Structures are given as C-alpha cells and as structure tokens.
Amino acid sequence: MDTVRSTTLSAEQLAKSFSGTPIFVGVSFEAGAGLLAVAGPNGSGKTTLLKILAGLLSPSEGRVRVEREGRVLSGDERRLAVGWAGPDLELYGDLTGEENLRFFRKAAGFPAETGDIRARLEGVGLSPAAVTRPVDAYSTGMRQRLRLAFARLFDPPLLILDEPYSGLDTSGREIVRRVVADARARGGVILASNDERDFADAERRIDLVGAPLAGGRPAEGRTPA
C-alpha cells in the first residue's frame, strides 16, 4: 500500500469558540488523497478550522485524527505528517530564507543539506540571490513563497494551505497551482480560499456558513457529496 496516499485526516464533530462565542459547530469530514476545499465568507472560521486540523489549535469540542495504514499518528509523526501554511505563519526575520529552512529541518530531526534546501526554495520560485537575504527584506510575495516552502519542508502526505494565492503575482500563483497539483498526486491537500476559482476542480468541499448572528445558531460545516 502507498503509505503516503493512505494517510488520512478525519475531523469528528469539531466545534470552536472564543470567549464563549461559537465560531463553528458540528464540522465532520474525512480528507485523504485529492483536494478538499474549505469555503466560507470572512469570519466563518476557515483559518481557525485549518489551524485545528494542523494541530496548532485545540478544538472546543470534537477531535482530529491522522491515520496511516489504520494506525493513529501522534507526536512528531502527527506533527510532521501535516504540512501547513497560513497568513499567520511568520518565519525568522533576522535569518535568511535558507537559514530558516535549515533550522526547521534540523529542529525536526531531518538532514539539512544546502543543495536540498536551495532546491526547495527554488521550487517555490525564490532565486539563489533571494534565499541569502534576511527574511525581513522579503516582499509580501516572497514571504508567501517561503511559507509554501515551509509547508512542504518535511514532504508531508497531507498539505493544509490557507489562502496560498494571497499576495502572489502571476508566476507565484502558477507555482502554487503546481505545488497543489504535486501534493494532490502524492497525497491530500486541504485548501481554504475566498476565491472560488482557487479550488474549482476540488474533489470535495466544506462550506462554513459564517459567524452566528445575535441569538442565532452558530455556523455549521457542511460537506456536500
């Protein structure tokens, strides 16, 4: 069995609230190979949901499980099996792009050869000159590309991308499309965006309804067939 493609993520009855205000409730789905789109208006909880899936936030209710060949992953295996990049992701501004990726590879216990690191950076369109500059000197688009390189740093079978096209030029958007296509071929991608065109060919989608109105019920996740 292909261990990469057999890695699945399942969300069961997820709910999240901040200071007692529910953001969403009852979100359940399973993500495996292919593209899963997360749609919804601003404030519907897309970013929060993706952070929960990535293991960066705890849900108020429900649980997320990452399984490989029927075995539930935990610890480092769980952490590194799911790549994530989102608008909140910042890398070290005093370090260069190359130093950032080298640090995270070493911190995860992976080898960090210069050739491999540079190939990863070039893969997201960062030139050899750019990768030796401090990240503080990067433009918005260059930072977005670096986030993409971070998400793929440990070759995860599942990739979670939150607004990956944000701040990118035409060539940057093309790179994201290629990254998504590669990741879909290898395993699964969960992608959130405000632009429907970004996931027009998604295999599945979740619609987060939106923030609850006063006295109304909280947002729900729907997973149309």
Next chain:
Amino acid sequence: MSATSATSTAARIWAVCAKDATEELRNRVATLAVLFFAATALALTSYAIGPFGLAPEDRPPLQAALFWIILFFAAATGLPRAFVREEETGTALALRKTLPGALVLAGKALYNFGLFLAIAAVVIPGFLLLLDWRVAAPVTLAAVVVSGGFGLSVVSTFLSALTARAGQRNVLFVLVAFPLVLPLLLTAISGTLAATRGGASDAWTPLRVLIAYDGVASCAAYLLAEAAWED
C-alpha cells in the same frame, strides 16, 4: 530511548539553542539590555558602597547578596524574552509545527543558561575589581554560580513559555517568578557567602540544595512544557 534517538533529540535541542544565539548575535537586543543593566548596577553599587565604605568583616554578606541581586535582575531583563519574542513576531506557530514543547523549552533554557554565564562572566570580574571582592574558594563559587544559574535559566524559560501569551505578561512573570525563584536566590547567596569565606564544606549544603532544585525544576518544566506551550 536509544542512542540514536538521544543523539537526534540533543541535535534538535541544540538547533533551537543555536538559532536563538544566531538571532541574538544579529540584533543584540537582549545582550545589550542585559549587559547595560549589569554594568550600570555594578557601577552604582561600587560608587555607593565601594571597597572602603564598609568594614572588611561586614562586606561578604552584603557582597554575596548584591552579587545575586545584580545577576538576577540582569538575567530577568533578558531571560523572559525566550518565548515572548516567538509570540510577538508570530514565529511560534512554525516552531509548534516543527517540534514538541519540551524540546523547544530545553533549547531555549540552554540558550538562556549561556546568556546567564555571559552575564556572570561580566559581573564577577567587575565585583573583583570594583568591590574588592575576596573569594577564598573560587571553584566552589563557580559551582554555586553554575548550579544557581542553571536553575534560574530553567525556571525563567518555563515561566516565559507560561506567560508569553498573557496580556499582562511582564507583571505576571514577576508575580509567578518571585515565589519560585526566592528559595533559589537565598540558597545561592548562602553558597556564595560560604565560598567567599573559604568554607568549602559550608558551601556543600547550599550546593546540594541548588542541585536538587535544578533537578526538580528541570523535571517539572519537562512535564509541564506541553501544557504551557501548546494551545
């Protein structure tokens, strides 16, 4: 834990420590603040009480207390930034995505311990020169400084993780740190006094207490790291 995984764990901890050191060497925010505080406190202390302002027999207790007060406040200027900086700059998420809280804490405590030793390397010669500090048992003093500094680094780093996301983090840090660090400082002062008076055997009891404190603080920090650092 196998030898390979122990080596890998050590390498991961070292990566965090080296990253913090590289960042600090480039922006020097903590180093400059800490060294400026230590130098100012030393200069003011030497001006106020100097080597001749007190009778020789009155000096050791006051010098031992001042030594640790300066070390503590100089360290308190820089050590709590370990996790606060990660939260403020938004890099905490990338770190959480890469390694468990216990390893992050260990790497940062190691870096903070190095910073503490650098502070001590400035303060000790300053004391010897400006306050006419006589240390009868230098090796014992070194052991007290190392063991006291290690405990201070571990506790400060853990509390930094605990308070990094709090609104009033600076006030919270001081309030939580005070009861935890007080026994360490009192014991370190006692050990330092024994070292300056030359009673290596007198220093043995405080030294054992410091080592025990270091062990307990390290175990507690390790066990609670995930709860303090993760969401």
